[in-house]
Every structure is written in C-alpha cells, then in structure tokens.
Amino acid sequence: MRKVEVAVVGAGPAGLTVASEIANRGGKVLILDENAKPGGQLFKQLHKFFGSSRHLAKERGFKIAQSLVQQAQEAGVEIWFDAIVIGIFEDRVLGVVHKGKLQKLQADRIVLATGASEKALAFPGWTLPGVMGAGAAQTMMNIHGILPGKRILMVGSGNVGLIVSYQLLQAGAKVEAVVEAAPKVGGYQVHADKIRRIGVPIYLSYTVKEAFGDSRVEGAILIQLDENGRPIAGTEREIAVDTVCLAVGLSPMAELTWVAGCQFTYINDLGGQVPLHNEAMATTVPGIYVAGDVAGIGEASSAIEEGRLAGIAIAADLGYLPNSEAEHLKEQTRKELDALRQGPVGGRVGQAKRALLDAHATYIARQAGREVKERAEATWTGSAPEAPRARAEVPSAERRAQGPVAVIECYEEIPCDPCEEACHQGAIFVGEPITSLPHLKAERCNGCGLCIPACPGLAIFVIDESYSEDEATIMLPYEFLPLPHKGMTVKALDLQGQLVGEARVLEVRNPKAYDCTPVIKIAVSKELSMTVRHIALDEPKERSTV
Amino acid sequence: MRFAEHPILGTFPRGRKVTVLVDGQEVEAFEGEMIAFALHADGIKTLHWTAKRNEPRGIFCAIGHCTDCMMIVDGVPNVRACITPVREGMRIETQHGRGEWRKQNEKS
Numbered sequence: 001m002r003k004v005e006v007a008v009v010g011a012g013p014a015g016l017t018v019a020s021e022i023a024n025r026g027g028k029v030l031i032l033d034e035n036a037k038p039g040g041q042l043f044k045q046l047h048k049f050f051g052s053s054r055h056l057a058k059e060r061g062f063k064i065a066q067s068l069v070q071q072a073q074e075a076g077v078e079i080w081f082d083a084i085v086i087g088i089f090e091d092r093v094l095g096v097v098h099k100g101k102l103q104k105l106q107a108d109r110i111v112l113a114t115g116a117s118e119k120a121l122a123f124p125g126w127t128l129p130g131v132m133g134a135g136a137a138q139t140m141m142n143i144h145g146i147l148p149g150k151r152i153l154m155v156g157s158g159n160v161g162l163i164v165s166y167q168l169l170q171a172g173a174k175v176e177a178v179v180e181a182a183p184k185v186g187g188y189q190v191h192a193d194k195i196r197r198i199g200v201p202i203y204l205s206y207t208v209k210e211a212f213g214d215s216r217v218e219g220a221i222l223i224q225l226d227e228n229g230r231p232i233a234g235t236e237r238e239i240a241v242d243t244v245c246l247a248v249g250l251s252p253m254a255e256l257t258w259v260a261g262c263q264f265t266y267i268n269d270l271g272g273q274v275p276l277h278n279e280a281m282a283t284t285v286p287g288i289y290v291a292g293d294v295a296g297i298g299e300a301s302s303a304i305e306e307g308r309l310a311g312i313a314i315a316a317d318l319g320y321l322p323n324s325e326a327e328h329l330k331e332q333t334r335k336e337l338d339a340l341r342q343g344p345v346g347g348r349v350g351q352a353k354r355a356l357l358d359a360h361a362t363y364i365a366r367q368a369g370r371e372v373k374e375r376a377e378a379t380w381t382g383s384a385p386e387a388p389r390a391r392a393e394v395p396s397a398e399r400r401a402q403g404p405v406a407v408i409e410c411y412e413e414i415p416c417d418p419c420e421e422a423c424h425q426g427a428i429f430v431g432e433p434i435t436s437l438p439h440l441k442a443e444r445c446n447g448c449g450l451c452i453p454a455c456p457g458l459a460i461f462v463i464d465e466s467y468s469e470d471e472a473t474i475m476l477p478y479e480f481l482p483l484p485h486k487g488m489t490v491k492a493l494d495l496q497g498q499l500v501g502e503a504r505v506l507e508v509r510n511p512k513a514y515d516c517t518p519v520i521k522i523a524v525s526k527e528l529s530m531t532v533r534h535i536a537l538d539e540p541k542e543r544s545t546v
Numbered sequence: 547m548r549f550a551e552h553p554i555l556g557t558f559p560r561g562r563k564v565t566v567l568v569d570g571q572e573v574e575a576f577e578g579e580m581i582a583f584a585l586h587a588d589g590i591k592t593l594h595w596t597a598k599r600n601e602p603r604g605i606f607c608a609i610g611h612c613t614d615c616m617m618i619v620d621g622v623p624n625v626r627a628c629i630t631p632v633r634e635g636m637r638i639e640t641q642h643g644r645g646e647w648r649k650q651n652e653k654s
Contacts, residue, residue: 034610034629035629036631046554046555060554117607117609117611118607120606127601127603127606127614128602128604129591129592129593129602129603129604129605130591130604131606132604132605132606132607132608133606133607133608135607135608135609136605136606136607136608136609136628139583139608139609140583140586140605140608141549142555144578144579144580144583144587145548145549145552145555145558145560146547146548146549146579146583146584146586146587147547147548147549148586150547170552170553170554171549171552172549215591215592215602216591216592216602216604479553479554480553481551481552481553516553516554544549544550544551545547545548545549545550546548546549546550546558546560
C-alpha cells in the first residue's frame with residue numbers, strides 16, 4: 001500500500017490551493033480527481049469575479065483556474081486524474097479506482113475538497129431530455145462550445161441562474177424567461193440587471209408547472225405562486241422553449257465525508273447537510289479536513305481562502321511551518337474570508353458559517369464530557385435579516401451637463417472593489433470593508449471610462465450630456481458578438497430591455513487590457529441619457545457555426 | 547449546434563475531427579468532446595430509455611452523477627456519456643433499460 005503525506009480529493013479551487021500551500025512548504029501532496037483535467041468547475045466560469053483587487057477581483061474564473069493549476073504544478077503537487085475515491089477506511093486509508101484499477105493509499109492527512117452538486121426540482125416533465133442543470137448547460141457551452149438549446153427557460157434567479165442566463169445569451173441562445181419562486185431576485189442585482197437590459201424577463205413568484213414535449217422539451221407551463229408558495233390556478237402561461245435549465249441551488253458533495261465518519265449538521269443557508277469543522281477546517285475525524293463547497297456552499301473565492309486555511313493548518317501540523325507564523329497567516333486568511341462574507345448574499349453565508357463553527361465546538365466539548373449551554377444549538381436554519389438597500393448616488397444634473405462623468409449603478413453590498421483601483425483620478429472610493437458601496441467624487445471624474453471594463457458587475461456607465469445641443473453620449477460595456485462598428489445605427493434599450501429609441505455608435509474600444517469587455521460609445525437624444533443602458537444590433541448576423 | 551466564435555473565448559478551440567458510430571449511423575465529433583455533448587450538437591438528445599417505464603432520458607447533471615446519460619459504448623453498457631470522451635471509431639448505442647454487454651463483433 002502506497003503511503004502519502006497528504007491526500008487531497010478534488011482538484012478544484014479549494015483542493016488546488018490546499019495542495020499548493022502545503023507543497024510550497026515542503027509537504028508531499030497527491031491530489032485525486034475523477035475528471036480528466038484539473039480546475040473543477042472554475043474552467044466554465046467565464047465572467048469576471050468580484051473580490052478585492054489585491055486578490056482575484058475582475059479576473060475571469062477560467063483564468064483563475066489556469067493560475068491555480070500552474071501554482072500547484074510549480075509547487076510540485078502530484079495529481080492523478082480519472083481517480084475516483086470509492087471509500088475512506090480506518091487510519092485514513094483511501095480506496096481509489098485510478099484509470100480503472102483499484103488501489104489503496106494510506107495518508108497522514110486527508111483533505112476532502114469535493115465541491116458541490118446541483119439540486120434538482122421535480123415537476124411533470126422534469127426528466128425529459130432538454131431539462132438539465134444550469135451547470136450542465138454551462139459545461140456544454142463554455143467547455144465544449146456547444147449550444148445547449150436555442151430557447152431557454154431558466155428556473156431560479158440566484159447568482160447561478162443569472163450568470164448562466166447571461167452566458168447563454170453570450171453563446172447565442174435566447175433566454176425566454178427566468179422564473180423565481182420567491183418574490184424577489186435571489187442573486188445580486190447587478191447580475192440581474194445584465195440580463196434584464198437585454199430584455200430577459202424575470203418572473204418573480206413564478207415557477208415551472210410542467211415541461212412538455214414528445215421525447216424532448218417543446219415547451220413549459222409557468223404558474224404564479226401566492227405568498228405561501230402555493231400555485232394560483234388560472235395563472236398558467238405557456239412558453240415555447242427547447243431547454244429548461246434548473247438553477248435551484250447546490251448541495252455539498254459530501255458522500256466521502258459521510259463515509260469517513262465525520263459529524264454533520266443541517267444548515268439551510270449552506271446547502272443542507274454540512275460536515276462540522278473548526279476554524280482550521282478540521283472535521284470531527286482526526287486528520288481529515290474539508291475545504292470549499294463541501295464545507296458549505298459559498299463561491300470560488302472563499303473556497304480558495306478556505307483551502308488556504310486548511311493548507312496552512314496542515315503544513316503547521318506536519319511541522320513545515322512554525323506555529324506562530326501559521327497563526328499569523330491563518331488570521332490574515334480569516335480576515336479575507338470575513339471580507340468576502342458580507343453584504344446581502346455573503347452575509348448569510350458568513351452567519352451560517354459561524355453557526356457551523358459553534359456546532360463543531362459544541363460537539364467537541366460534549367465529546368470531552370464538558371457541560372455545554374444549549375445556546376449553541378447544532379442546527380441553525382434561519383436567514384440573516386435583509387440589509388436595507390443603500391441608495392446609489394448619481395452625479396447631479398449640473399455635473400452631467402459639464403462633461404463626461406461615471407454613473408455607478410451598484411446598489412448592493414458586494415465584496416468587490418476593482419473600480420476603485422481602476423480609477424487613475426482617485427474619483428472612486430470603496431475603502432473598508434470592501435462591501436461598501438462605491439462612492440464617486442464627481443468633481444474628480446474625467447469620464448475616461450477605465451472603470452467600465454473593470455467592474456465585474458458591468459454596472460458602470462459614462463454619461464456626457466455636454467456632447468451637443470440635443471444629444472448625449474453614453475459609454476457602456478458590451479460583451480456580445482458581433483460587435484457594432486463606428487457609424488452604425490443601433491437600437492437603444494433601457495434597463496428592462498425595452499426599445500426606447502435609436503443610438504449612433506461613435507466609438508468601439510476593445511484593447512487587450514479590457515479583457516473582452518468592449519466599451520461602446522453611443523450618441524442618443526439627450527433626454528435618454530439616464531435611460532439607455534444597452535444596445536441591440538438591428539439585424540443580428542447569424543452566428544457562425546462549425 | 548457548435549459555435550465558432552465566442553465573445554470571451556474567441557475562436558473556440560477544437561480537437562481533431564473524429565467519426566463515431568451512433569446506433570450504426572456515422573456522426574462527426576471533435577476529440578476532447580464528451581459523448582453526450584457531441585451527440586447533442588448533432589441533435590441527438592435521447593441517450594437512454596428507462597427500464598420500467600421506457601421513458602427517454604438525456605443530459606441532466608453532466609458531472610457523471612445522475613446516470614441519465616448511460617449508453618452502451620464499445621459493447622459496455624451503463625457508460626456515463628457525459629464524462630466519457632469520444633474516440634475515433636467508437637461504437638455508441640442508445641441504451642434500453644439496464645443495457646446489455648455485447649461481444650466484440652456483435653452487431654447492435
């Protein structure tokens with residue numbers, strides 16, 4: 001039986017980071033991954049990530065994946081692909097089917113970084129070919145360049161539903177509707193705005209009643225829900241779609257963690273049953289750690305930070321790192337994690353994660369026979385109260401009349417600050433914590449537009465109402481094909497994707513530094529300067545196919 | 547449908563063209579593609595018919611977990627088509643029910 005110092009299951013963002021942290025300090029790490037390539041689900045994330053500009057912000061997910069893979073390789077991490085871990089036994093023995101052959105490994109430490117799987121939603125017709133997970137659609141188009149369908153219904157308006165809808169539009173599909181059972185959009189408003197202004201309707205308090213078709217999806221019936229979530233008879237509407245994507249949440253892929261004998265608790269905001277772990281990501285089984293989505297659904301940036309925490313802890317534990325330094329590094333990493341877990345979405349995860357740590361502490365104390373006050377009840381299913389929506393500041397009419405100025409339509413506390421760094425004039429201030437709303441010092445802004453492609457939420461526009469007697473110019477981000485060209489007349493759309501007039505394309509900026517977020521400058525009639533937020537080409541060319 | 551250009555990924559990189567046999571019909575695919583996706587691009591959405599009710603199943607999870615995409619590949623039943631890459635000359639069959647093992651030269 002082969003012995004390894006550290007075995008990591010899963011080569012996604014958490015697993016790769018754990019491995020690099022340990023290997024960089026001299027530890028020997030073997031990653032086991034069932035796929036043919038490393039990177040987990042990061043390679044299909046084509047959008048720019050939120051976050052701190054000191055870290056990964058405004059990098060696109062697949063590029064983050066590339067650099068994590070490179071780091072692990074440079075650190076000397078060994079990776080087995082097509083390696084399915086089928087069991088974890090006493091003394092940290094792993095059963096692995098590697099390229100079809102069963103092997104046994106014995107590890108000093110095991111890190112389970114197995115990620116998550118998509119939840120399903122059952123309704124008549126949900127098994128028809130054409131109904132699939134949103135992540136499945138994302139893999140098909142972003143990894144394989146194959147369009148999942150031409151007309152899509154997206155079920156669920158969390159960040160996955162919104163982002164995948166946007167990516168389906170980028171790939172050339174038409175998203176006919178997004179339905180959301182709750183009375184409000186689940187994900188960030190900036191992600192919702194990106195698809196709304198293209199004209200995708202988001203039906204709130206709606207769900208899919210059934211999908212129908214003869215051996216494949218030909219349409220779906222939507223139905224409205226009352227305040228208790230019950231369908232209201234008579235509100236059905238039929239839409240013609242060939243694909244239904246389910247984006248109704250994720251669950252930790254925790255089978256191996258169960259098999260290893262780790263203790264669990266149920267926390268709704270973390271995706272369901274989650275393994276108890278402490279601040280160093282250690283589970284209740286000695287020598288077994290978790291990191292990333294398996295330890296509670298979050299997002300890739302916090303998976304990376306959790307991987308770092310586990311990596312530092314294990315490196316110290318194995319003697320590759322002095323304890324004092326490890327404590328310092330862990331403290332830093334926890335601060336980064338805390339910064340990511342603020343605001344309306346991250347804040348919920350942060351609160352749920354604290355409940356999980358409490359549950360772990362309670363369990364350990366009980367095991368040790370100590371009295372524990374009932375305060376730290378193991379199961380916590382509540383949601384954090386919603387933060388009041390902060391108002392965005394819009395440059396005054398006087399300022400807009402003076403010349404070009406940025407309008408930042410970012411109204412939610414998102415852990416994100418690249419706009420601040422992008423501005424050479426010092427006109428945008430985010431500060432600490434990075435969930436603060438960006439504040440524009442309009443008198444300093446010269447309307448250069450560098451903040452437009454830097455904003456991962458594509459929520460910044462530059463308005464110039466001094467352009468001419470009756471026209472204003474708008475600079476906006478446009479991540480679609482084909483690109484318009486100078487002199488073209490295009491349709492001007494508002495925030496809801498409604499046609500409000502015509503626009504003339506004055507300029508198309510697309511330097512490499514913009515990282516595939518071209519900025520289009522258009523002229524519109526002056527009264528539309530604060531209305532127009534997107535353009536549509538009059539006769540979209542047929543996309544070329546292979 | 548395979549798209550050629552993407553606003554973020556640019557010209558989509560594809561592997562070498564290969565030909566696979568799907569229920570006896572030649573289908574073109576590209577190396578690196580998973581069976582289920584290559585078939586989807588060709589308009590084939592039903593990969594498997596269920597054992598009890600004979601209902602069609604297609605791509606659902608695309609991570610090898612749900613087993614909706616099980617097909618008979620080179621005579622081996624219950625192959626997860628969403629995580630198995632195509633290969634030149636591969637014999638792929640729509641699976642009915644639990645599928646059957648086939649001998650090397652047996653016609654489907």
